[in-house]
Amino acid sequence: MLRRGDEMKQLTIREARQALSRLDQILDIEGEVTITKRGKAVARLVQLGKKIVIPSHSDLRKKMKRMKDDSAKLIRLDRDAR
Numbered sequence: 514m515l516r517r518g519d520e521m522k523q524l525t526i527r528e529a530r531q532a533l534s535r536l537d538q539i540l541d542i543e544g545e546v547t548i549t550k551r552g553k554a555v556a557r558l559v560q561l562g563k564k565i566v567i568p569s570h571s572d573l574r575k576k577m578k579r580m581k582d583d584s585a586k587l588i589r590l591d592r593d594a595r
Contacts (some may be wrong), residue, residue, distance in 0.1 A: 522539075522543045522545070522546050522547065523546070523547045523548075523549050523554075524546055524547070524548055524549070525548075525549055525550070526548060526549070526550050526555070529546075529548050536558065537560075540558060540559070540560040541560065544559070544560060545557065545558065545559050545560075546558045
């Protein structure tokens with residue numbers, strides 16, 4: 514029923530309908546499931562309440578050099594040049 518791919522677990526629409534009563538259990542185990550129709554992804558189910566940890570990029574930001582001009586000015590110049 515669940516096919517393990519490289520990225521996410523997949524269910525066809527038919528399989529999702531058949532597993533509707535236990536989707537919560539599947540999401541507890543898998544965390545995330547992709548629903549496919551004719552081999553193409555049409556939906557992604559994620560479990561609510563389960564927080565995804567977002568990595569901090571503060572170390573990266575500290576290593577970056579400060580820009581002379583602010584980004585709003587650079588965007589404005591780029592748009593005006595088009």
